[in-house]
Amino acid sequence: MLMLKVLIADDHAVVRQGLAYLINGQPDFKVVSEAANGTDAYARVEQGNIDILVMDLSMPPGESGLVTTQRIHEHFPDVKILILSMHEEQEYINKAIHNGALSYILKSSPDSELISGLNALSANRRYIDQNITLSKSDIKQIEAGGVDAHLQGYRSLSKREREVFPLMALGYTNKEIANRLFISTKTVEAHKASIMHKLSLNSRPELVRYAVHHHLIEF
Structure with missing residues (x-):
């Protein structure tokens, strides 16, 4: 074997x-x-x-x-x-x-x-x-095969956006996220904007509440 x-x-x-x-x-x-x-x-x-x-x-x-x-x-x-x-x-x-x-x-x-x-x-x-x-x-x-309606936005995030999401929720700076994921700060900014749009959120506190409520991050 x-x-x-x-x-x-x-x-x-x-x-x-x-x-x-x-x-x-x-x-x-x-x-x-x-x-x-x-x-x-x-x-x-x-x-x-x-x-x-x-x-x-x-x-x-x-x-x-x-x-x-x-x-x-x-x-x-x-x-x-x-x-x-x-x-x-x-x-x-x-x-x-x-x-x-x-x-x-x-x-x-x-x-x-x-x-x-x-x-x-x-x-x-x-x-x-x-x-x-x-x-x-x-x-x-x-x-159960159904998709949680509240997570439809999250499921629409790209692979890279799902990597940015927890770092964003935890308060990492654009530079810190860029260094960790080996991408540019401009790319980080674009991903952040896309995440907020897809999740229909307006601020980081809203993002944090969303992440915690759905067990998407650990503090």
């Missing part, structure tokens, strides 16, 4: 180190890269050579892991996503799976649950932590 290449995304270095030790101790998996936030995780997946992404949902400050999950699943559907999170709320679980995660494991669960999740992913099977119970209504919510 081929060694599956794993990317770990978590904002705590000590957690990434512990996960890497655990995962590298398994015969069929090898951690090849790490990321501290959703934006960097997406950028690393974009570079290629990643089979499985093990990712936290909360990696402040920046893009919510729920959004990163959706973006990666949309553009790189062959990358299998395992969410490892402290969030036990059903809303997060349902949304993560709906957005493309193939496995959801709680950080409070024993290591064996993570290993079970990885093994299931290697066999192209979904795996939900045994400490999580999905009701019929949860499954219905996960499988």
Whole structure:
């Protein structure tokens, strides 16, 4: 069996180190890269050579892991996503799976649950932590294909605009955004104007409220 290449995304270095030790101790998996936030995780997946992404949902400050999950699943559907999170709320679980995660494991669960999740992913099977119970209504919510009317504007944003969006909401300057995304400040200004227009927003406070309300960023 081929060694599956794993990317770990978590904002705590000590957690990434512990996960890497655990995962590298398994015969069929090898951690090849790490990321501290959703934006960097997406950028690393974009570079290629990643089979499985093990990712936290909360990696402040920046893009919510729920959004990163959706973006990666949309553009790189062959990358299998395992969410490892402290969030036990059903809303997060349902949304993560709906957005493309193939496995959801709680950080409070024993290591064996993570290993079970990885093994299931290697066999192209979904795996939900045994400490999580999905009701019929949860499954219905996960499988719902409709688009949230309030997020239609967000879904119309381009790939680059979705990268600018969380940095804009967090108050990064045009120069800081330009340096981070390797684009010009004029391009940043154009993206910002387009974002505000598509979301029908008039100010940054409105943008921040929109982002927080829809779980699009983490502070």
